[in-house]
Amino acid sequence: MSSRRKDRENPVAVRTAPRRGVIVVLAAVLMIVMMGFIALSVDVGYMFTMQSQLQRSVDAAALAGAGSLIEGEDVATAQVHEYLTHNPVGLQWKEFTDGDTAGNVDLFLTKYGDGLNLSIGDWNATTAQVEAVDDSPSTVSVRMTYQNMPFFFGHLLGRDSFDITAESIATYQSRDIMLVLDLSGSMNDDSEFNAISKLGFEHVYTNGQQMYADLGYPVYGDLTFDPQYAKAQGATPVSEGQAKTSVTYRGPSVVASSDKGISKVSVRTSSGSTYNYYPGGATSYTANPNQEVRYVWITSGKNADNSDQVHSFDFDGNRVSTIRNALGLNNVAYPYPQGSWNDYINYCLGTGQNNNAGYRYRFGYFNWINYLLERRYSYNATPDLWKVSAQPVTAVKNSVDLFIHFMQEGDGRDRVGLAVYNAPDGNGLLESTLTDNLGFIMAQSRQRQAGHYHNYTNIGGGMTVAREELQARARVGAVKMMVLLTDGQANWVNGGVNSGAAKQYVLDEAYLCAENHIKILTISLGAGADKALMDEVAQITNGVHFNVPGGQTVAEYTEDLTNIFRQVAGHRPLKLVK
Template structure:
């Protein structure tokens, strides 16, 4: 009797367990199905927002051209919305232009069909996203290095002292002497060579010598006999061959020379080769009146606003800075320019007339002097704080240099008052110059100025330039040659143009 009752109870429990198991299995499968469809929704929503943001940022770079902006936004949307477009239904994408600082709004929406959730009456997910970006209103100052080293690529050093640069000189230099060129072809063994005019090498007039060759040659001793510390007498260069003058015959316009001389700057002997008629005859030049403006003496013509140099990398750097101004929109942006060497000066206050900015850069006649980066930063800050400053603008300072900070304003102790003027009493020394520059960078940053630095060439303290950019909240870009300068300036423009605002 008892056993029969037990069997009936056991069969009853087994009958109840099977429906419960089926119910729990159905619920479990429902959760799994929903999790798959929810995952598809989350992925669709994430991809859509990312695609919209990318499209908005890309479009803002093309403003204020709405046509270009729409094309760029569409390009980035198509590149980043593959899942949405392949899985979605009724996919919508739109670009609009709300009022503001070159603003762009990108919006997208789609229906994402469900797989399993439809068993519970959910046939699709509605997914949407929007992103706003704007190309910011900018006040920019370009702080441009015009120190003497900015012509080193044009005019070579062949003596042991860096104070002397070998260069061509003037077509019509002071003293009335003709620009020296070969008057005939010469072979590799000739020691008597004929020029169109040799008087420049034989002059015994101190002022003429100084005007032609620079401060060190301020003497009645003619160039071909004049030597100084780190300088050999009478060195000339034709093409790549260095020669030494041993005699000058003014009546016959001939030089007697020793061929294939050593380049004391590199320690390499040059080879005696043949040279063609009209080849330039270069000579050593040094700073004039203690301002290191041998670049001015070295150029073919007296520099004007339309004829500079050749002065490299100066000329190419000016061209790159002028290109930089074309990357902005005068409807919204303003640009100024500062030049600096031993001290800094304003070339152009903030203006929306970019042609005036380019003209102010062209008006810098030649590079000369030392490298006072601290004062360059200070005068750049003065431009951004001065005429034309706007409360709604992002303020940007772009500093270009090809060398090392070696000059500063005032005493060894940093004094901000020394930098409140476009003139200053200078001191020398790399460590103090860099210290003063860091202080001026911090002062600019405290005034909400972003600093970007561009280092040209390889004679740089890149860690120092990185420090200045870091202090200023910007970036450092290295351009090993002038060929990379446009890219560096363009990178700065791209960094400062765009903000994702929603």
């Protein structure tokens, strides 16, 4: 059969050939459209990518500027320019890879400065606007526009470029900060005689001289600054042959003196034994029985009837009275509400710090000050001790002053309160509510002394009153912070000594602070501080733990504390408000 005949018998085959050609044409057209959509999607994606890059760039610039406002508007402006230069959009980074920062900033501003709108002022949350202020601004607004950003394929659709704009407003938040200070008795430790082994005699001695000066160089009886042995005077001669004698009391030895020759010295010791010495007519003789002397008899001079004159000195039942009279303190009133000259004399005669420093049986302002720091440290006992430069409490006061001064250089929106531990009942005490009167906080801190109210260490008690103050009076939009300092171990809770419970109290308070979004910055001061506990408290609250190591000189730990408080004061919490 011929092919023509087959075609007539199969009409469908005749009509399918033209359809294959139509599909090819349609596919070609659709491919062109699809390529257009791909080109469009590439350019649209590029636009969104550039917009995101620009937003990140202005966010970084606004935050950097706001964070620098405390150093002045010029510094903040320079930070904005630098961050925009270092965070360019698209391919601009190629323009700023060479040269120094200042040159690159100048180049950036020359090319793109017209698109930058920078304003500095205060954020008004009600109007959602940045308002100009005369001084102490807190907010930076950055609006940046890049014009004529090139499309990849846009020219195919009649559009060669596009513009992008992004705006960011950053402000730093006001802070409500509670300082929680350790006023336990151990905050005097670096000024007491026991610190000689750690810090050296020269440190303690010089510090003692400064404290004596801080008290106004008081004069009591015949005391001198350097402790001396007491010299008891014998009876005044009533006839020409009688002698004028004295005994310098040194505890296990005495120095007998006379203006005439001494024929015999007898001493009775604490054991009841009597020892006789024969100076052979010398006018001074040291009797050293190596037992604490209780009575002394000196044979020297002649009575009116030509009998030997015997002079007696009582260092037993009347020992304190004899020494007090020898020091010229019999008619001198003790200057403070608690303590007495008799108590001070007994302190010098006993063992302890005074003995460790080599001043047992000696009396002077140096060990009188140590007596105050060790035995009569509270405000009720010795109200003037807040004036003296005892350590480390004075280093803390000085650092608090610097902390407050640094914060005063800000915009005045921060508030500070003061809590201490312990109160007279052993709990925490709110010394000052949150206030913008930062000078008052300095005065309150300065007028407190180690062991001011209580000797023990109730860290949790101080944290409790600080937390309650922040919960009750912190402002809604303010960052709530606590700065907690201690030089020792938590050992007091619920009215008594219980180290384990006191430590758990601290941790319980830390968790309560974390629940209430209160960040705690902890400072452990010296070798005796519980560094592990302070570190745990900081971790629980997402805070930071600073440690000032033990065994340092005053200058060293003062510098460390100063740097810590400067960091705390200088940290400005930032947030983007737009």
